Amino acid sequence: MKTLSILLAFFSLIGSGSLWAVPAESKRFTPYFNMNMMQGAYLPTKGDFFSGANVNMSVGLLSKIAESHSIFALYDLGFNGEGFRFPDTKEFGSKELSHNFNGEYRWQIFDWFRVRPGANYGFTYSRTAANEVWGEGLYDSKTTGGQLAADYSFDFFNRNAVFTFLGAYRVVKLPNYSDIIREFQGLSSNSELACCLKDTKAMEGTFSFTWNKAFGKIRYLINDFDKEKVVESNGKYGTTAQKDTRVIVNGGFQGKLWIFETSPNITYTQHRSNQNFLLFKSATDIAPTFASSYYNHNELGFAVPLYMNFTKKTALSGVFDYKRREYTNRQPRDGANNFISGELQKNNMVTLTAGLRRKLNEISAMSITYSSVIATSNNKFEKYLPYNYSGQSVAIGYHLTY
Known part of the structure; x- marks a missing residue:
């Protein structure tokens, strides 16, 4: 609970908000600061009690250099600690720390x-994994890229409307990633492939x-992989490079x-994805089962949050969150790690949340x-990742916006 101690010390330091008192906002420079910190305790039906923290912080500055020209700089810090996960994604104990720097020139x-x-x-x-060291993780990554966005504003039924188009290109490097199975095989060609397999060009x-x-x-x-090849039905990697695509459609409103x-x-x-899959029953399995288009899936999720503002400073909240993933080709596995023919894998997760939020002053609040989480799947092989579980969690949060 070390993170909680740090949070409490931080609360006592800035709870009054006096540290953030500044002169009237400059017309030329507009600062931005937003931070959300959460410390939670988790009790799953499978496994032991554990705690985890989440921190998201954004620091930005908008500088108006001329009447129609401005520059916006933003730094984002994110830490996602231990917590409940959607089935077939990550372990409860996985952690992730990210730093992102963004610069944008705006021309009106x-x-x-x-x-x-x-x-x-x-x-x-x-x-x-518990024995991984920060900075040496298998999935550590570095991203470099650029983008171009255009905004078109107009009135629609006496209300302001904005159309935005954005195009982006990024190079993603995973310097520590290696394929343990290929390295174990000891073949020179495979040893070369074992490096940088997950490096991609993302558009x-x-x-x-x-x-x-x-x-x-x-x-x-679109994710075009530099070195990762598609595994074929003969159990070998071919010459075709892996390529993944995603289409994401979302919408909502406030009322x-x-x-x-x-x-x-x-x-x-x-x-x-054009990537296939080989199911090895053990490290010595010489006849793995081939599964084509293993990663293709469709996913639907929706959330309905409701807030009740009893006073200007106090509000109750409730959230219903549902997510369902259906694989188009992947068969689920039984407890013995065998594919179940005639079925397609389906994962579901329902989260019900209730909370209390209290404003401390104009810029800060606590919550x-x-x-309560319920995750279900027709996949019953859970040696490496949890698929079917339920759990409860309680979290304390601090929120600051300036």
Whole structure:
């Protein structure tokens, strides 16, 4: 609970908000600061009690260098500690620390049209096992890239509306990643392939629309792998490079009635990959089972949060969150690690959350939340990842926005 002690010390230091008292905002420079810190205790039905922390912090500065020209710089820090996970993704104990730096030039060409070229650099440290050292994780990554966005503003039924298009290109490097099975085989050609297998060229095209208090977005993402090849039915890697694509569609709105506020949203994801899969029953298995298009899936998720503002400083909240993933080709496995013919794998997760939020002053607030999670899947092989479990969690949070 060391992180909780740090949080409490931080609360006592800035709880009054006096440290953030500043002169009137400059017309030329506009600072931005947002931080959310959570410390939680988790009790799953399978496994031991554990605790985990989450920290998300953004520090930015908007500088107006001329009437129609400005520069925006943003630094994001994210830490995702231990916690409940959606089935078939990560272990409860995995951790991730990320740093991202973004710079954007904004040119207001017309009152109704703006362009925003930008560049970004980021690196992520991950720990997927207890014996991994920060900075030496298997999935540590570095990202470098650029983007170009354009905003078109107009009135629609006497309300402001904005169309935005964004195109981005990024180079993602995983310097520590290696394929243990290929290295174990000891073949020179495979040893060469064992390095940098997950390095990719990532491309993104996004179209979004906001109007009044509603929004919608469509994203198309492509990951072209530099060295990772597609495994074939003969049990060997071929000459075709792996390529993954995702289409993500999401939308939502905000509404308010009396003391009640809500912001429901829905997301649909279609993931496609040309990569196949070999199921080894053991390290000495010489005849693995081949599974084609193993990673293709469709995913639907929606969340319905509800807030009840009893006073200007106190609010109760409740959230219903549901997510379902259906694989298009993957068969589930039984407890003995055998594919179950005639079925397709399906994963579900429902999270119910209730909380209390209390404003300390104009810029800070504290919260306490209780969550109940139920995860189910027709996949019964759970030696490495949890698929079927339920659990409870309680978390204390501190929130600061300036």
